[in-house]
Amino acid sequence: MKPVIDVAISGWGSYIPMYRITVEEIARVWGKSPRHFREEMLIDEKAVAGIDEDVATISVEASKNALGRAGLSPKELGAVFVGSESKPYAVKPTGTIVAEAIGATPRVLSADMEFACKAGTECLQCCIGLVGSGMINYGLAIGADTAQGAPADPLEYSAGCGGTALIVGRRDKEKEPVALLEGSVSYVTDTPDFWRRQKCNYPSHAEAFTGEPAYFTHIISATKLLLEELSLKPTDFKHAVFHQPNGKFPLRAAKILGFKKEQIEHGLLVPYIGNLYAGSSVTGFSAILDMAEPGDRVLLASFGSGAGSDAFSFVVQDGVRTKRDMAPKVMDYIKRKQNIDYAIYSKFRGKIVL
Amino acid sequence: MMRRVAILSYGLTKVDKHWRKSLREMFGDAAKEALKDTKIPGLEALIVGNMCASDLSDQNNIGALLADYLGIIPSTAYRVEAACGSGGAAVLAAYASVASGMYDFVMTGGVEKLTDGVGRETTFSLGKAADAEYELFFGSSFVSLNALLMNHYMHVYHTPREAFADLAVLMHKNGARNPYAQLPFEITRETVLNSEKIADPITLYDCAPIGDGAAAVIMCPLEEAPKYSDTFVEISGIAGATDTINVSSRSDLLSLNSTVVAANKAYKMAKVTPADIDVAEIHDTFTITGALSIEDLGFSEKGKFNKLLSDGAFEPGGVVAINPSGGLKSRGHPVGATGAYQVAEITMQLMDRGGRMQVPNAEVGLTQNIGGSGSSTYVSILRRAR
Amino acid sequence: MSVPRYWREIPERSRLEGSKCTKCGYVIYPQRARCAKCGSDSIEPYQLPEKGKLLTFTIVRNPPRGFEKMAPFVLGIIELVDGTRLTTQITDVLPGEVSIGMSVEAVFRKISEDGDSGIIQYAIKFRPTF
Numbered sequence: 099m100k101p102v103i104d105v106a107i108s109g110w111g112s113y114i115p116m117y118r119i120t121v122e123e124i125a126r127v128w129g130k131s132p133r134h135f136r137e138e139m140l141i142d143e144k145a146v147a148g149i150d151e152d153v154a155t156i157s158v159e160a161s162k163n164a165l166g167r168a169g170l171s172p173k174e175l176g177a178v179f180v181g182s183e184s185k186p187y188a189v190k191p192t193g194t195i196v197a198e199a200i201g202a203t204p205r206v207l208s209a210d211m212e213f214a215c216k217a218g219t220e221c222l223q224c225c226i227g228l229v230g231s232g233m234i235n236y237g238l239a240i241g242a243d244t245a246q247g248a249p250a251d252p253l254e255y256s257a258g259c260g261g262t263a264l265i266v267g268r269r270d271k272e273k274e275p276v277a278l279l280e281g282s283v284s285y286v287t288d289t290p291d292f293w294r295r296q297k298c299n300y301p302s303h304a305e306a307f308t309g310e311p312a313y314f315t316h317i318i319s320a321t322k323l324l325l326e327e328l329s330l331k332p333t334d335f336k337h338a339v340f341h342q343p344n345g346k347f348p349l350r351a352a353k354i355l356g357f358k359k360e361q362i363e364h365g366l367l368v369p370y371i372g373n374l375y376a377g378s379s380v381t382g383f384s385a386i387l388d389m390a391e392p393g394d395r396v397l398l399a400s401f402g403s404g405a406g407s408d409a410f411s412f413v414v415q416d417g418v419r420t421k422r423d424m425a426p427k428v429m430d431y432i433k434r435k436q437n438i439d440y441a442i443y444s445k446f447r448g449k450i451v452l
Numbered sequence: 453m454m455r456r457v458a459i460l461s462y463g464l465t466k467v468d469k470h471w472r473k474s475l476r477e478m479f480g481d482a483a484k485e486a487l488k489d490t491k492i493p494g495l496e497a498l499i500v501g502n503m504c505a506s507d508l509s510d511q512n513n514i515g516a517l518l519a520d521y522l523g524i525i526p527s528t529a530y531r532v533e534a535a536c537g538s539g540g541a542a543v544l545a546a547y548a549s550v551a552s553g554m555y556d557f558v559m560t561g562g563v564e565k566l567t568d569g570v571g572r573e574t575t576f577s578l579g580k581a582a583d584a585e586y587e588l589f590f591g592s593s594f595v596s597l598n599a600l601l602m603n604h605y606m607h608v609y610h611t612p613r614e615a616f617a618d619l620a621v622l623m624h625k626n627g628a629r630n631p632y633a634q635l636p637f638e639i640t641r642e643t644v645l646n647s648e649k650i651a652d653p654i655t656l657y658d659c660a661p662i663g664d665g666a667a668a669v670i671m672c673p674l675e676e677a678p679k680y681s682d683t684f685v686e687i688s689g690i691a692g693a694t695d696t697i698n699v700s701s702r703s704d705l706l707s708l709n710s711t712v713v714a715a716n717k718a719y720k721m722a723k724v725t726p727a728d729i730d731v732a733e734i735h736d737t738f739t740i741t742g743a744l745s746i747e748d749l750g751f752s753e754k755g756k757f758n759k760l761l762s763d764g765a766f767e768p769g770g771v772v773a774i775n776p777s778g779g780l781k782s783r784g785h786p787v788g789a790t791g792a793y794q795v796a797e798i799t800m801q802l803m804d805r806g807g808r809m810q811v812p813n814a815e816v817g818l819t820q821n822i823g824g825s826g827s828s829t830y831v832s833i834l835r836r837a838r
Numbered sequence: 839m840s841v842p843r844y845w846r847e848i849p850e851r852s853r854l855e856g857s858k859c860t861k862c863g864y865v866i867y868p869q870r871a872r873c874a875k876c877g878s879d880s881i882e883p884y885q886l887p888e889k890g891k892l893l894t895f896t897i898v899r900n901p902p903r904g905f906e907k908m909a910p911f912v913l914g915i916i917e918l919v920d921g922t923r924l925t926t927q928i929t930d931v932l933p934g935e936v937s938i939g940m941s942v943e944a945v946f947r948k949i950s951e952d953g954d955s956g957i958i959q960y961a962i963k964f965r966p967t968f
Contacts, residue, residue, distance in 0.1 A: 572902065572903045573903075575900075575902060575903075576902055576903045583868065585843070585847050585868065586868045586924070586925065587925050589839070589847075589851070589949065589959070589961065590925060590927055590949060590961070590963075591898065591901055591902060591905040591911065591913065591927060591949070591950070592898075592902075592913050592925060593898075593900075593901075597925075599896035600896050600914070601894070602896075603894045603895060603896055603938070604893065604894035604938075607894065649897075650899060651896040651897065652896055652897040652899070653896075696874070698868060699925060700915045700924050701874065701923065705893070705894065705915070
């Protein structure tokens with residue numbers, strides 16, 4: 099899929115909270131061995147939102163970083179979309195909280211999107227459509243989450259917090275494009291691998307079913323269809339970012355598709371921060387933009403339970419060099435850390451009932 | 453042309469957690485005490501201070517409530533509110549109403565029932581003295597705003613933490629002699645330093661306690677006073693002043709400018725200087741507030757209160773006796789009534805009725821009552837009448 | 839806090855939109871009807887800077903109603919790079935690591951929640967410069 103007007107990334111920015119909890123610390127509380135998580139799932143620790151952080155606050159900082167790099171006034175944004183499965187209100191858009199806080203209101207389209215971990219890339223697809231149709235000049239797409247891992251559940255070890263904002267602009271109006279969109283494919287089916295019912299605090303999942311029928315089928319199908327449409331091969335790409343629920347899945351997807359480990363390593367952040375859910379693949383993409391060179395082709399393939407995958411091919415442009423130092427990089431946020439214990443983690447994540 | 457004004461009499465209750473007394477009953481007790489020995493024909497107005505009744509007792513319209521309760525309707529009555537300066541502000545309003553010639557016999561005072569609220573309700577209500585949108589919104593409270601001032605003061609002047617504890621110790625030493633005090637017992641430096649931290653560096657024993665109380669005084673024109681009482685005292689200077697409500701907007705965080713301005717106006721009116729003051733009841737909600745008040749009233753140079761304190765300058769018999777009642781720290785702080793307590797206490801001193809609290813040869817006394825974290829101050833200077 | 843009261847002050851508290859006296863140049867924050875310095879009522883909008891230093895602080899251990907879950911938290915007065923001062927919380931820092939004079943920057947954070955069913959209140963806090 100490609101819009102009639104060519105689009106580019108004008109700016110990008112991320113935010114990751116500073117707190118971390120190790121898999122050892124979680125395992126200690128539940129009498130488990132951390133070995134499986136560290137060595138097989140390739141997760142060392144995850145990022146934890148502070149008591150005063152949520153998807154709105156994460157999105158605002160990521161957006162301000164993106165605006166700084168794009169060199170735009172917030173009033174130039176025509177759309178602000180927030181993709182998340184842990185939005186602060188069940189009914190009341192996070193998008194308007196973000197749009198107001200960054201100064202983009204009132205002439206802006208705003209909404210929240212939900213499609214589990216691919217909500218961020220959906221926001222990206224929508225912005226591509228709006229910009230690519232000429233309806234707006236710039237669209238802000240955010241994927242951010244502070245997803246809850248149920249205590250003692252395997253997902254508790256990986257459910258992390260953070261997010262990324264991407265600003266899409268028109269190629270013909272963007273003086274310093276960061277990356278040009280070559281095309282995208284979205285692939286969805288009704289596959290209930292992971293879900294959360296209305297009144298439940300924590301999600302449920304179908305365990306092993308989340309593998310082949312869900313993650314792998316969708317991410318591999320979307321990517322294969324994209325490569326076919328654009329007549330590209332894995333070797334044409336310098337970098338590839340896959341959704342990262344753990345370290346094992348994206349490595350295996352890469353292998354199945356024919357990508358090498360070196361191609362995915364710069365975007366593989368899950369060992370340090372966990373799975374950022376709707377923020378996962380887009381934050382991996384942000385980390386790539388932090389270090390990629392003009393001419394690099396980058397694959398971005400998300401996966402959202404329920405289920406679906408959005409796959410994009412971008413070619414990095416010169417703008418990346420001038421813009422990358424204008425905001426903190428993903429690695430800067432990863433290095434800014436303070437480890438906490440399970441008690442403080444429980445307090446921060448609201449698991450202690452007052 | 454303003455008339456000179458006298459205080460004929462006073463009445464006050466012990467400051468305490470008065471579970472069995474309601475707001476109206478407590479003021480009634482203080483008022484009856486004040487009315488007891490005077491021979492005035494009647495009260496023309498009642499001007500009373502209160503801060504928290506609306507929140508904690510669901511009661512507004514305090515003026516009418518108390519006029520009714522005291523049996524003085526249809527006289528004029530209204531409440532004055534200036535946070536914890538309500539009492540001082542009420543006294544100022546009453547003074548003006550007599551000095552102007554509008555009324556001859558006015559009762560003023562204050563009443564507060566902080567224990568009608570429970571724990572957080574009371575502190576939340578007290579917090580409303582601050583800027584609701586720009587201070588309370590961020591989770592500040594009366595204690596934490598004063599802690600900001602204390603931390604800054606200590607950082608600039610390198611005043612040791614112990615100096616503040618020593619001020620609380622003096623307050624309790626004085627309060628132990630006051631039959632009206634809420635906490636009439638001595639404490640040590642360690643009591644203060646080891647007590648629970650509320651908002652660093654303020655600990656529990658840096659803070660005035662929560663309590664109830666009422667105080668009332670009766671005013672009349674000075675030249676009429678001998679007709680109605682054998683003893684009376686003159687209000688020779690009185691003033692009020694304001695500063696920003698928001699602590700961060702103050703031009704100088706090391707000074708309570710509302711105290712400086714109000715004191716200067718009052719000194720000028722009374723034709724005295726700080727050196728002429730024999731006894732003062734000042735506003736020590738927290739030890740830092742007491743320290744700043746001492747300095748801003750001119751009893752000490754800025755940053756040096758602790759030197760004079762350790763020299764004994766503020767003890768009864770020292771350069772100026774500070775808070776012989778025990779101050780807010782030991783006598784207590786029934787918020788809207790405190791300013792009236794101070795006036796009643798200085799009146800007591802100048803009438804030689806201080807008992808064990810009596811400061812010998814007290815001729816000129818001063819009261820200083822603060823509203824909020826320094827956003828307003830009411831100062832009065834009383835002189836023994838001869 | 840009522841919805842209208844929260845909503846009205848969003849530009850000031852969430853975007854640091856202040857005002858400036860055109861006569862004497864004094865920055866007015868929070869807003870006032872007339873200049874706090876010279877009394878003029880000729881006032882124009884002014885965007886406060888987002889960086890400053892910590893002028894004074896306290897560690898709140900007995901929080902007021904609505905802030906119970908947040909204790910202990912750091913409350914402070916920030917002096918922005920243009921000299922304007924404001925009161926807010928300092929976040930992303932251990933209470934023991936806060937010091938007067940530390941360099942800080944603005945961040946958009948959650949201030950409180952009106953119980954489980956009321957609205958969420960956001961505003962600008964400051965964190966040690968990153």
